[in-house]
Amino acid sequence: MNWLALRMLTGDRGKYLSLIFSVTFATLLMTQQVSIFMGIVKRSASQIIDMRDADLWIMDNKVRFIDEAPYLPPTDLQRVRGVDGVQWAVRFHKSNVNARLEDGNFRTVLLMGLDDTTLVGAPREMIAGNVADLRRPDAVIIDKAGYEYMWPRQPYRIGREFQILDRRAVLVGVCKASAPFTTLPILYARFSQAERYQAGQRNVMNYILAKPEPGRDPLEVCRNIEQRTGLMALTQDGFFWKTIDYFLGSTGIPINFGITIALGFIVGVAVAGQTFYLFTLENLKQFGALKAMGVTNLRLIGMILLQATVVGVTGYALGLGMTAAFFTYTNRITHLAGLHMTWLAAGGVGVAVLLIILITSIVSLRKVLVLEPAVVFRG
Amino acid sequence: MSTILTDIESAVSCRDVVKEFGQGDTRTVALSGVNVDIRPGRMTLLVGPSGCGKTTLISIIAGLLNSTSGTVNVLGRDLSRMSGSELVRFRQKNIGFVFQQYNLLPTLTAAENAAIPLIIGGTPRRKAVATASELLAAVGLEKRLNAFPSQLSGGQQQRVAIARALVHEPRLLVCDEPTAALDAQSGRTVMELLKRVALQADRAVIIVTHDSRVFGFGDQIIHMDDGVVTQVETTRNTAAAPLYEVSHD
Numbered sequence: 001m002n003w004l005a006l007r008m009l010t011g012d013r014g015k016y017l018s019l020i021f022s023v024t025f026a027t028l029l030m031t032q033q034v035s036i037f038m039g040i041v042k043r044s045a046s047q048i049i050d051m052r053d054a055d056l057w058i059m060d061n062k063v064r065f066i067d068e069a070p071y072l073p074p075t076d077l078q079r080v081r082g083v084d085g086v087q088w089a090v091r092f093h094k095s096n097v098n099a100r101l102e103d104g105n106f107r108t109v110l111l112m113g114l115d116d117t118t119l120v121g122a123p124r125e126m127i128a129g130n131v132a133d134l135r136r137p138d139a140v141i142i143d144k145a146g147y148e149y150m151w152p153r154q155p156y157r158i159g160r161e162f163q164i165l166d167r168r169a170v171l172v173g174v175c176k177a178s179a180p181f182t183t184l185p186i187l188y189a190r191f192s193q194a195e196r197y198q199a200g201q202r203n204v205m206n207y208i209l210a211k212p213e214p215g216r217d218p219l220e221v222c223r224n225i226e227q228r229t230g231l232m233a234l235t236q237d238g239f240f241w242k243t244i245d246y247f248l249g250s251t252g253i254p255i256n257f258g259i260t261i262a263l264g265f266i267v268g269v270a271v272a273g274q275t276f277y278l279f280t281l282e283n284l285k286q287f288g289a290l291k292a293m294g295v296t297n298l299r300l301i302g303m304i305l306l307q308a309t310v311v312g313v314t315g316y317a318l319g320l321g322m323t324a325a326f327f328t329y330t331n332r333i334t335h336l337a338g339l340h341m342t343w344l345a346a347g348g349v350g351v352a353v354l355l356i357i358l359i360t361s362i363v364s365l366r367k368v369l370v371l372e373p374a375v376v377f378r379g
Numbered sequence: 380m381s382t383i384l385t386d387i388e389s390a391v392s393c394r395d396v397v398k399e400f401g402q403g404d405t406r407t408v409a410l411s412g413v414n415v416d417i418r419p420g421r422m423t424l425l426v427g428p429s430g431c432g433k434t435t436l437i438s439i440i441a442g443l444l445n446s447t448s449g450t451v452n453v454l455g456r457d458l459s460r461m462s463g464s465e466l467v468r469f470r471q472k473n474i475g476f477v478f479q480q481y482n483l484l485p486t487l488t489a490a491e492n493a494a495i496p497l498i499i500g501g502t503p504r505r506k507a508v509a510t511a512s513e514l515l516a517a518v519g520l521e522k523r524l525n526a527f528p529s530q531l532s533g534g535q536q537q538r539v540a541i542a543r544a545l546v547h548e549p550r551l552l553v554c555d556e557p558t559a560a561l562d563a564q565s566g567r568t569v570m571e572l573l574k575r576v577a578l579q580a581d582r583a584v585i586i587v588t589h590d591s592r593v594f595g596f597g598d599q600i601i602h603m604d605d606g607v608v609t610q611v612e613t614t615r616n617t618a619a620a621p622l623y624e625v626s627h628d
Contacts, residue, residue: 001498001499003498003504004484004487004495004498007484007486007487007491008484008486010486011484011485011486011487012485012486285480285482286482286484286485288482289476289478289482290495290499291467292441292443292470292476293470293471293476293495293496293499294467294468294470294471294472294496294499294500295467295471295499296464296467372443372444373443374434374438374443374444376443376476376478376482376555377434377437377438377443377478377479377555377587
């Protein structure tokens with residue numbers, strides 16, 4: 001009977017393809033939007049993810065997310081270093097500054113000031129140049145996307161100079177870094193260098209990066225720091241989610257993406273459901289004939305579920321494939337790079353497609369199950 | 380009122396069968412006390428004007444509808460005592476159907492369509508199609524085995540439907556207006572085919588029709604009107620005595 005179900009389904013190529021297309025389109029729309037949403041939200045905390053050297057972030061206790069941290073007095077660094085369980089602690093600066101290029105154009109950049117001695121937070125993967133060169137006078141390293149944004153279609157040229165707030169900056173390297181939410185170029189410099197770029201500011205340390213002693217519970221060390229200093233101390237994971245939560249709760253991003261994802265689901269249900277329902281309606285006489293000839297309701301349920309499953313699995317697979325192809329292509333474009341189809345998105349959309357198929361099947365099944373086989377005798 | 384005279388070897392035996400549809404103001408009586416006996420080895424025509432209850436009667440005989448009251452005995456089984464699943468199995472094994480609109484699956488070939496009852500019964504597909512192909516050859520469609528219904532004429536489609544109805548060798552064949560959608564020649568061919576291929580000593584054939592041109596093919600003609608059997612004729616085709624004398628109150 002499975003054979004019969006499949007022949008009924010695939011016999012009318014037009015309807016079969018439109019069924020597949022509706023599920024494919026819904027899958028593509030939902031997977032792509034969910035993946036982009038997850039990627040963009042993740043970008044809001046990309047600097048936290050990229051910080052692989054330190055486990056703890058210490059900041060003013062009113063901070064809501066990474067881009068909103070007031071400067072701390074230098075004494076806070078000493079106080080944190082004195083807390084029980086802290087192995088080491090270093091200063092860290094993060095701000096937006098204007099860079100003026102050789103041709104007079106200027107760009108806003110994200111400046112990351114790293115501890116002069118340890119360079120904690122320095123990029124791990126260099127495309128050109130060397131991290132150690134960051135110790136040279138006026139040295140800065142820029143991320144790949146930032147370089148292409150500041151000097152479009154130009155080869156990587158180490159040693160090129162530009163200005164940050166009228167002070168000299170010398171490019172010593174190009175690195176890989178996760179794209180920030182604002183897609184601004186990321187500049188890495190020594191903390192002392194960053195201080196010079198922030199002329200007039202008394203304090204420029206807005207974060208303290210720390211590591212707990214081996215074997216110590218990071219959460220316990222955070223509690224110790226908060227009790228002793230009155231500052232906010234978070235693990236990397238905790239700060240990541242605090243920042244994500246801020247963007248989810250305080251911006252229109254989730255609502256707008258949610259609307260698109262919901263539309264994808266509704267389109268999927270509406271188009272697939274309607275086409276499958278019409279397909280069933282057109283075959284109602286045949287289903288009636290099969291019932292008259294001795295096909296049980298259970299077998300009919302099996303046939304319709306098989307048809308729906310084939311449509312769902314094929315459409316879902318095609319939709320995922322198209323989404324993967326989309327991201328493969330867009331990852332070649334620098335400012336779109338870093339957005340991927342995630343397993344979570346694929347899994348979530350799989351559940352949504354399952355729901356589409358179930359809703360579609362139930363509507364069609366109802367029609368077939370209540371069908372009196374005697375209908376076949378009505379001309 | 381009908382008086383039952385004889386018949387102990389009936390393939391189908393209906394006693395005081397009543398069928399009502401709806402309730403209250405919408406209640407409609409489709410059959411009001413029908414008594415019918417149909418013997419195997421005969422072609423029985425069920426005739427009458429539209430709305431007289433003949434479709435309802437064959438639906439009940441075929442186990443597709445339940446009667447409101449009365450007993451329906453088919454091939455020795457009381458249908459009213461059978462559960463829904465028993466009825467489905469009974470139909471699948473014992474009854475063949477020929478429909479007015481053929482009801483062939485448009486996406487299957489003639490041979491595949493004719494094989495459906497065997498496939499439903501669990502016969503492997505290849506074997507079922509092979510058996511169906513032999514039967515299609517018997518009805519003159521050996522060259523159209525792989526044709527789809529849309530590629531066949533109305534008469535040819537009905538021949539496929541007949542092959543489908545007979546492929547699992549049922550003991551009761553129920554045909555609903557098998558010639559209604561056909562021209563006179565095709566209709567005649569179909570009836571001859573039913574007579575030649577379908578009719579066997581242990582198989583009863585019931586044909587609902589209002590096509591008077593085919594009345595001559597019947598061994599027994601049951602006339603119905605307004606939900607009751609008004610007359611039972613036995614034609615020259617059978618040696619059996621009339622089953623009923625019909626009187627009207």
